[in-house]
Amino acid sequence: MDRRMYYRSAGLSAARRAFYSYTAQPRGSYGLPLIFLKMLKAQKVITFEEDKExxxxxxxxxxxxxLYIAKYVLKSYARDYSPLTELYAGFKNAEKDWPGFIRSSSDPGWEAAGISFLPKDLSSYTEKEMDNHHEFFDRIAKEAEAKTQDGGHALKGLVSESLTAISKKNHLPLLTPVFWFFEKETAAYAQYLSSYYRGLIPDSYYETVKAHPYRLPKKESDPYTQGFRLAGFILLFIAVITAFLLAAPGMHT
Incomplete structure (x- = not known):
């Protein structure tokens, strides 16, 4: 196998790794849908069966x-070591027949705990539609990058806005536990990709590599997390005031 084919195969492998969880231990060993289902059961905020489709x-x-995150993280590494651009061809191979690619990658938890996690209709995921998804996420990424020079904050903005858009598209509530689950999973996947891409670069080029793993900012300094926290405080405040008013003398007949 020549180097070009090797890197294209590596791109296809990176795409397949998108189906795995990187917060459950050992990392990358369990299918993401299964870990998501366990999170829903543990949090008891919502069940998969309520609106499973x-x-x-x-x-x-x-x-x-x-898959977009895989390309997003690759940019800085491919900038430092240009042969890595061949990985994009591997991603493209996955996108050409995304429904078939998903079905062929069904091992990591798409069928688990007696539940199928595959949508009944995958016909909308055409190659053109995959390009549209990429362009949509790319616009969000550019907006996030325009607001900060810090890669971690930019990734945070990209993840936050993209999760919101995906939830709205599917008419689902982006509850805080769900948001945090996918936020952590995305960050962990991005960190895995950083190690994976760096491992594809020959040792002799390491000194020229400027790219570094993405790390989400700490919650205390993170405006996106503060926004979710503020919303929680507001709801708690309303609940306390309501309880106080209901319990106050003269409020009952």
Missing amino acids: RWRSFLCDYIVFR
Whole structure:
């Protein structure tokens, strides 16, 4: 296998790794849908069965977003070591027949706990539609990057806005536990990709590599997390005031 084919194969492998969880231990060993289902059961905020077809579609769209993340992280490494641009051809091979690619990657938890996580209809994921998804996420990424010079904050903005868009598309509530789950999963996948791409660069080029792993900012300094936290405080404040008014003398007949 020549170097070009090797890197294209590596791109296809990176795309397949998008189906796995990188927060569960050992990392990259369990299918993402299964870990998501366990999170829903543990949090007891919502069940998969309540609206399973929409959740299936959400998960599928999220995997498409992960494929974009694979390209997003690759940019800086390919800039430092140009042969890595061949990985994009591997991604493109996955996108040409995305429904077939998903079905062929069904091992990582698409059928688990007696539940199928695959959407019934995958016909909308055409090659052209995959390009449209990429362009959509690319616009979000550019807007996030325009607001900060810090890669971690830019990634945070990209993830936050993209998850919101995916949830709206599928008419699902982006509850805080769900948001945090996918935020952590995306960050962990981005960090895995950083190690994966760096491992494809010959040792002799390491000194010229400027790219570094993406790390999300700490919650204390993160405006996106603060926004979710603020919303929680507002809801709590309203609940307390309501309880106080209901319990106050003269409020009952």
